[in-house]
Amino acid sequence: MLVSALLTSVGINTGLCFLFFILYSVLRKQPSNYEVYIPRLVAEGKSKRRSHFNLERLLPSPGWVKKAWKLSEEELLSRSGLDAVVFMRIIIFSLRVFAFAGVIGVFILLPINCTGDQLEDIDFVNFSNNSLDVFTISNVNNGSNRLWVHFCAVYVVTIFVCFLLYYEYNYVSSKRIAYFYASKPQPHQFTILVRSIPVSVGSSVSDSVERFFREYHPSTYLCHMVVRRTNKLRNLIEARAAFVSFNSRYAAATAFHLQQGIDPTQWLAEEAPEPHDVYWPFFSSSFMRRWISKLVVIVACILLTILFLIPVLVVQGLTNLSQLEVLFPFLKSILTLTFVSQVVTGYLPSLILQLFLKIVPPIMEFLSSIQGYISHSAIERSACNKVLWFTIWNIFFATVFSGSVLYQVSIFLDPTNIPAKLGVSVPAQASFFIAYVVTSGWTSTSSELFRIIPFIWSLLKRPFVRDTDEEFEVPSIPYHRDIPRILFFGLLGITYFFLAPLILPFLLIYLCLAYIIFRNQFLNVYEPKYETAGKFWPIVHNSMIFSLVLMHCIAVGIFTLKKLSLASTLIFPLPVLTLLFNEYCRKRFLPIFVAYSAETLVKKDREDQNDPSMLEFLDKLVTAYQDPALLPIQFSVHSDGLNSPLLSSTEV
Incomplete structure (x- = not known):
């Protein structure tokens, strides 16, 4: 890719970012858009949804930036919980x-790359026609002692x-x-979910649960709620599961960690989620159906x-103009136009990938x-992992090792061959990933602010x-969409910082946005x-460790190629x-994210x-754990009769 193609992509995306910022700063002030921009x-x-007209509503203003900047971590924690704080810590860490x-x-590696002449000398007179490859490590002469600077940089950044x-x-x-200590008592802290409950002849699930826990947990057992599912076509049914509550957090944790029965396939206990976090359709599935569904998910x-x-x-083809002219000869005259060729090679490939990636998070969810x-x-944590590794494989490795699936798989079947292949392929795709950061990073983040789809839907x-004051659902942030994107950019930054340092300024702009x-x-x-109390962070840690090890493999390959x-x-x-x-971090910190310690639980119980x-x-x-489908229907009270029940409670 030429510098001119990258500058074209930067120009287009910068223009889109400014457009989104201006439109947002105006549209957010309009009362009709409050449900989109300040729900x-x-x-x-x-x-209030209604306000008097004034001219200021039609003028863009940066006041929202100041308010967002002043938001402290304590305020964010109190308003949005620890998961939001962890999300912002990912950005701060990056x-x-x-x-x-x-x-x-x-300031160190880029000048060394530019002053090399392995590929070609930089033409400062006609700067835009230079290849982006001259800014990468590929332009440093083979065997040059300057490569030791790159070697030291790998060590320093890793540390x-x-x-x-x-x-x-x-x-x-x-x-x-600290968040656990400061929290009020929550039902899930005192409750476990028990599945595969054995039921004797003439007895019910409820009877079995009551009898078992009163016998083996007599001093701590409090109550239980048998899980029941229903729908419009089926009568009330029993899946053999129950939420069992105890009189202390420590008792619930003890019951969760202990094997309840002699038969390990019965009385299976697991931590209960928050009541509003329960995914009730799960309980309609049998063990065999769940087992089959896991195989289906793998195949899918x-x-x-x-x-x-x-x-x-398709994207790989767009980055190669000569290949496009061979495949589509009727486009040859159009592709000779400078601006068209710059858009096709610099902007279009990243845009296509970004559009296709939009459908991945909902599919994985x-x-x-x-x-x-x-x-x-x-479900969201699982989807987050799926989207992350799907993105790493399909955007990074599939782009780097462009070819058939069998070719990509064969590379990883011989681990000794991986560094050499990475050393050849990764630097060659530096220009594409720089453009990808600009398109998928800058514009997608700005479109998050503008909220294009909710805005169009509201129109x-x-x-x-009718314009009424009815209640509406406030959206929650899709962590499984946004966390993998940040982590993938983190992978690109770590793997390319010593290969193509030019990517770093674009990454920093994205992170600031x-x-x-x-x-x-x-x-x-x-x-x-819902609140996981920071359980997304281990995903972040594992992703960064993978990125570091991948960078080391690339370094081995590139230094070998560079003699x-x-x-x-x-x-x-x-x-x-x-x-x-x-491994040390896994032993030191990961248990804190799996379960709370006895010391923590007992201290909290004593406080209460x-x-x-x-x-x-x-x-x-x-x-607390009654299925919402079984609760009485509640109607909102309105002044008109269109949204009120046909019979009021006084008429029954």
Whole structure:
């Protein structure tokens, strides 16, 4: 790719970002758009849907940026929970990493790459016609001692990233414990889910649960709720499962960790989610159906991966003008136009991939929902992992190792061949990924602010819906969509910082946009529907460790190709030390995210002993996990008769 093609892509996306910012700053002031741009404030009663007209509403203003910037972490924690804080910590962590790497990459490595002549000398007179490859490590002469600077940079950045990973893991862990201590008593803290309940002849599930837990947990057992599911066509049925509540958090945790019966296939216990986080359709599935669904999900993911190679191959073709002219000779005259060729090679490939990636998160969320998870939060964490590794494989590896599926798989069947292949292929795709960061990063984040789809939907339904003060659902942030995107850009930054440092300024701009925009969205748009207390962070840690090890493999391959075999040899300790560091973090911090310690639970239980409201809370546990479908229907009260029930309670 030429510099002119990248500049064209940067120009187009910069223009779109400014357009989205201007439109947002105007449209957010219009009362008719409050449900799109400030639904949380409307739901909280902090903003009225009707206001008097004034000229200021038609002028763009940056006041929202100042409000988002001033939002403190404590305010964010109190308004949106620990998951929102962890999400913003991902962005802050990435900013710190790439600010540090950016100083090394832009001011040290980039000049070294530019002054090499392995490929060609830079033409400063006609700068836009230079290839982006002259800014990469490929332009440094083979065997040059300058490559030792790149070698040192790999070591320094690895140490810095590991230091930050330890600091953030420790910080989020302490926040998770502090959040638990500060929280009010929650039903899921006192409850476990028990499945595969054995039922004797002439007895019911409820009788079996009552008898079992009163016998083996006599001093701590409190109550239970048998899981019952119903729908319009079927009568009330029993899936053999129950939510069993105890009189303390420690008792619930003890019951969860102990095997309840002699037969390990019966009385299976697991942690209960929050009542509003329960995914009730799960309980309609039998064990065999859940087992089959897992196989179906694996097959579906494989098929989706194969099908996604189609747009990847299309994108690869667009980056090669000569190949396009061969495949589509009728486009030859159009492709000779400078601006058209720059748009086709610099902007269009990233845009196509971005559009196809839009459908991946909802598909992965659906696939996760049929795997047997009992909570929406578990479904979203599973979908987050699926989207992340799908993106890494289909955008990074499929682009780098462009070719058939069998060719890509064959590379990983011979691990000794991986570094050499990476050393050849990864630097060659540097220009594409720089353009990808600009298109998929800048524009997609700005469109998050503008909320294109909700805005269009509100315009379409406006003529058919009366302007009333009816309640509406405030959206929640789709973590399974946004966390994988940030982590994938993190992978690109870590793997390319010493290969093509030019990517780092574009990454920093993206992260700055994400920092301001998502703080604004948490303030005005998104409302948490559940709380995992930071359980997304281990996904972040594992992704960054993978990125570091991948960078080390690429470094081994590139130094081998550059005839600096000693540097390749000296890189080998890095992945080993990184994996040892990861193992230490896994032992030190991961258990905190799996379950709370006995010390933590007992301290919290003792604090609640003197709370007079605990008796009332424990009394309500018996109905906390009742299926919403079985609750009485509640109607909203309105002044008109169109939305009120035909018969009021006084008429029955």
